[in-house]
Each structure stands twice: as C-alpha cells, then as structure tokens.
Amino acid sequence: QAQLVESGGGVVQPGRSLRLSCAASGFTFSAYGMHWVRQAPGKGLEWVAGIWHDARDRYHTDSVKGRFIISRDNSKNTLFLQMNSLSAEDTAVYYCTRESSTSGWGAYDVWGRGTMVTVSS
C-alpha cells in the first residue's frame, strides 16, 4: 500500500539549515502532486509547500517564501524540503502528504508519520 516516510528532522540552531526527505513507496510517485504540512507543538495544521507531479511548478506559503524550497526526484521516489534561515517559529512536526489524483487542493489522502524539527540555541 502507499507509504510515505519522512526523515531529516532534528535539533538545529536559529539561522541554520536543514533538509527534510520523504521516501515514497507503494504507488507511482511521479503521477502525484506532493505537499509538506507542519504542526507546531500543541497547535493546528499549517500548509507549507506543494509541488506538481512533474516538478514544473511549486508553491510555498508566505511565511517560508525565500527560505524554504520544495523539490522532488521522481527517479528516486523522494520529496524534499530545503529549509534555510530557520527560526523558533519553524519548530514543528513536518508531514509529507500526497494529493489525491482525482481531486485537487487539500485532498491529501496519504500521510507520513512526520519528522520533528526543533529550532533552538
């Protein structure tokens, strides 16, 4: 069955960088749009970024524009999130999620377990 496994989280100092990865299996990765959604401790969900199935286009929420970049390698069935200039406000669990092939925005039908990113000095 479809599975997503995130990795790359950890504790990082403010201003530093981190790269998250999401390994996909059990489905044709190159056929699906993919997204990152985060959840700060004890808080709600926040959409972070999305990328088309063929990487022709990608989008980021305003609070991370210029700092985060979503990308993918369809040959390796892997989604990435490059996070630069990290601040305490970026502390969260980061989820990788798949966009349903039969619908559009927000129809995220497969989720990973998430990877925790803690920004602290």
Next chain:
Amino acid sequence: QSALTQPPSASGSPGQSVTISCTGTSSDVGGYDYVSWFQQHPGKAPKLMIYEVGQRPSGVPDRFSGSKSGNTASLTVSGLLAEDEADYYCSSYAGSNNLVFGGGTKLTVL
C-alpha cells in the same frame, strides 16, 4: 492568509450526531469547492475524511458527511462512536496557490 474559524470543542453522546463548523470568507471557503476535513488522533498523522466539500474517500464510513453554505463549511458525524473522539481540521483552497487550515476542533464523545 488567515486561518479558518472552527469552534475549539464539540461533544456528543454515543449514537448522537454532532456538526462542526468551519467559517472562512468569499476568498476561500465561499469561493471554491476545495474544502477538506481531516481527523487526527493524539500522536498520529491526520486522516482525510472529506474532500471537495462532501466527497468521502474510500474506506471512510458514511456516518461522516460534509456540506457548505456560503462562507461556512460543516462536517457532520452521525451515530457517534467512541473512536470518533479526535481533533478535526478543515482546510480550503484560498486562491493564488495557497491552502489554509482551520484551527481545529476537539471532538469529545461523552
């Protein structure tokens, strides 16, 4: 983008029905039929329950239904079960390639 407005809590007894609201604006909920609902149990990843306002993914019980009127979307859970106790989040496309979530509603089964 402002978060969508959800009540912080909702509750109902087993077998009853409960409705959770999600209020936005004409720029998000009212402007598009891309409203989704997610269920999240403590320490777990979210699960898609409803998409495109009222569509249910395969495997989601028909006790869960969604609707929209104007700038407000709603999730109704009928025949409440203990396992329905969880946090519920709505989301909506907000134009300009952005998605916005609601603040979440904690559903308690009494």
